[in-house]
């Protein structure tokens with residue numbers, strides 16, 4: 040393979056950036072691919088040049104992170120393929136050659152990258168949580184709201200309700216304040232004491248002082264600004280004509296954690312950000328044939344890997360959220376480790392001590408990640424209680440929970456995500472099942488009693504991102 | 518007295534197996550349907566759904582002799598046209614998305630037009646209502662075709678079924694008539710014992726079971742050869758992996774099935790608006806030390822995706838406005854001579870087989886014929902030439 044690079048890195052978030060920096064340091068030929076036009080990933084998502092003002096509104100960590108990302112971007116030894124969405128990955132075994140074949144699509148057409156090793160650091164997306172009204176325009180993932188703020192410097196409303204269970208809601212609300220918008224409410228499903236109880240565990244407060252302080256600062260700032268921060272609450276439904284105009288907020292029963300239908304009130308709003316956590320973007324990992332496992336609180340189907348970030352497919356490595364939701368620092372630690380093991384496997388002289396340090400750095404960060412997952416977990420019972428018969432489960436094909444249950448009732452032999460997709464079209468749309476896979480799994484599980492691993496996931500198929508067909512017009516490529 | 522628990526054990530829960538179970542149980546047989554995974558999980562759920570009644574491109578492109586041989590299939594085709602027309606009502610369903618609005622097989626070169634004419638002659642002799650159209654008539658029937666299309670044969674009863682729906686409906690029908698269905702159950706052993714077949718199965722939960730059936734029907738599709746080997750006979754059925762593509766949904770504009778006589782293309786619009794684009798483009802199997810791995814999904818070759826899109830763009834330029842949503846693969850069983858394989862294996866009494874390519878279009882027909890053969894020893898259509906007897910030379914020395 041004349042043209043193949045040593046290492047291709049998919050994703051230029053904290054994970055991919057740490058990996059690329061490490062690879063460059065060892066003098067390996069490395070190509071970094073990201074569909075965004077600038078490096079940084081989700082947390083350090085950048086705005087176009089003409090909109091980069093007021094970055095400090097996102098806090099010092101953001102300003103530093105962006106600067107760091109741009110510093111990595113200026114390393115001349117790294118080849119950048121920004122604006123390239125990866126839509127297929129074939130392993131060397133499948134291309135019957137020495138190299139992986141990575142297919143990308145840009146605004147201008149198709150291209151391919153050959154690489155002897157691949158690090159997948161594709162991050163995550165907002166965990167989709169269906170409830171009545173969640174498909175109304177204006178109802179979004181909380182992360183998506185933040186992406187609009189970071190990527191376009193737009194706050195998509197004047198009266199935004201943020202609701203869910205993830206501490207990131209506090210940070211996003213604080214950032215809104217910095218942009219001059221006061222959120223209408225921030226709603227957490229957990230009781231107030233839950234955080235305190237976790238934090239009072241021995242060692243926790245000390246080890247994680249910095250992120251905890253950040254959250255506490257944000258909380259205090261919101262209270263000072265008069266933003267209602269509500270605990271033991273959940274948005275039961277969103278209503279509006281052409282877009283969301285109000286939400287119904289329920290108080291959760293302290294004993295069961297479930298909504299009390301007789302204890303609700305309406306809040307008028309013009310946008311809603313739902314943040315119950317994140318789902319790993321593991322489709323490229325699966326497409327390449329590598330194993331994933333179900334992690335209920337850690338991102339859904341996440342990549343299986345060894346202690347040095349090797350996936351179950353030879354020469355394919357993973358880092359960051361795709362290996363389990365863990366935040367930016369975990370991603371960076373794993374990116375560095377994945378790069379070191381790829382480099383070592385490629386024959387570069389990697390110092391054993393450096394590898395050891397990288398490993399223990401990952402372990403430390405994963406401990407925090409586990410705590411965060413536990414803290415952010417809304418519990419499946421609550422999420423299940425939020426949807427009713429008429430709630431759309433599959434947004435692309437507009438299939439409701441009731442329709443899925445009816446199919447399951449009529450076809451008692453239906454027991455896998457794939458089979459439900461085939462018969463019921465859930466997951467057949469443009470999102471490749473990213474929106475519905477979790478609900479589908481839960482619905483099959485409650486109808487059949489089958490275990491998660493038996494129900495499985497939708498088979499990953501190319502293209503992972505839809506490809507405009509006119510790009511194929513150049514004729515057959517050899 | 519036979520100790521059989523079942524009259525017939527049907528192995529394979531695809532279209533052919535489910536339909537056979539349906540027709541057999543309708544005739545009053547005690548039927549057991551065994552499926553290794555889920556119903557409709559293989560070729561029957563993954564195919565293009567074309568109801569193609571014109572003689573196929575893959576058969577007309579291999580010379581005169583093959584084309585003539587292919588024409589022998591026309592009686593089965595005529596049967597299939599009627600079965601598909603009636604199947605929704607027969608199963609008591611309201612809508613299985615069976616569409617028979619017509620189909621075109623297009624030609625882009627003078628040689629291809631000549632092939633169409635040759636094919637048309639055979640079809641006319643066989644009683645298939647096909648005619649050749651070009652010029653204004655073709656343009657007004659199918660304005661979305663590119664100018665490169667010179668002519669096409671038109672068959673008014675072609676169309677598509679819906680691979681997502683039909684097999685599940687057949688299985689529901691079979692179950693209503695008393696068929697016992699066991700999924701996640703692999704047949705691992707077959708042995709002739711005291712005039713019936715002893716069947717060993719293994720469930721995915723690890724449990725094993727032994728039961729008896731007077732007759733076995735091998736409806737294992739691409740795995741028919743492996744299943745036959747359990748019964749001690751050779752059946753030359755080979756697994757072939759193919760690629761399919763779907764686009765995003767468009768407003769309805771292609772009511773017909775579009776196929777190509779000289780290039781690999783099948784194209785249709787489903788009622789949800791998506792275009793399904795295929796035409797026999799290859800996929801690859803994983804390989805390991807035992808050879809091809811046919812128990813995992815195959816993966817599409819890039820050349821197939823590029824190539825299939827290019828043909829589609831040439832023939833229907835408006836495809837350029839769509840996005841490719843998904844490319845997937847399926848595994849179909851093809852016989853050594855490409856003809857259906859239908860009948861009892863003479864060397865293994867009571868062991869029947871029903872398989873062959875294009876068993877979506879012809880699956881109901883295969884199933885109805887084999888059910889009648891098993892039940893009464895006769896069939897209304899002459900299926901002798903498709904019998905396993907023609908591969909007797911492979912089994913002459915099997916003990």
Ligand SMILES: Cc1cc2nc3c(=O)[nH]c(=O)nc-3n(C[C@H](O)[C@H](O)[C@H](O)COP(=O)(O)OP(=O)(O)OC[C@H]3O[C@@H](n4cnc5c(N)ncnc54)[C@H](O)[C@@H]3O)c2cc1C
Pocket residue numbers: 049050051052053054055072073074075079080081082083123124125126160161162163164165181182183185186207210317320323358359360361365366367368370503504
């Ligand atoms: C919308 C959103 C906002 C978030 N905001 C914060 C925050 O403010 N603070 C915080 O601590 N955490 C935040 N998170 C969590 C955040 O993902 C991590 O903290 C951190 O960004 C993870 O780093 P990563 O390298 O694993 O992935 P990411 O930073 O997500 O980077 C993955 C990169 O891969 C690219 N990519 C994915 N798939 C493909 C493909 N097929 N082809 C090409 N490129 C691809 C993406 O464009 C992205 O740039 C957010 C998550 C989301 C989804």
Ligand SMILES: Cc1cc2nc3c(=O)[nH]c(=O)nc-3n(C[C@H](O)[C@H](O)[C@H](O)COP(=O)(O)OP(=O)(O)OC[C@H]3O[C@@H](n4cnc5c(N)ncnc54)[C@H](O)[C@@H]3O)c2cc1C
Pocket residue numbers: 528529530531532533534551552553554555556557558559560561562563564565566567568569702703704705736737738739740741744758759760761783795846847848849850871872873874875876877878879880
């Ligand atoms: C991509 C593609 C496109 C196609 N397009 C068309 C088309 O447009 N029109 C058309 O007419 N035909 C088409 N075909 C062909 C058609 O799909 C097949 O001929 C037909 O579906 C075969 O049905 P079947 O029931 O024999 O096999 P299958 O549907 O494959 O069913 C066989 C079943 O047997 C089971 N099995 C195997 N071994 C065992 C065992 N030991 N124990 C228990 N169960 C077992 C398997 O798990 C499987 O479910 C296409 C095929 C493919 C792959």
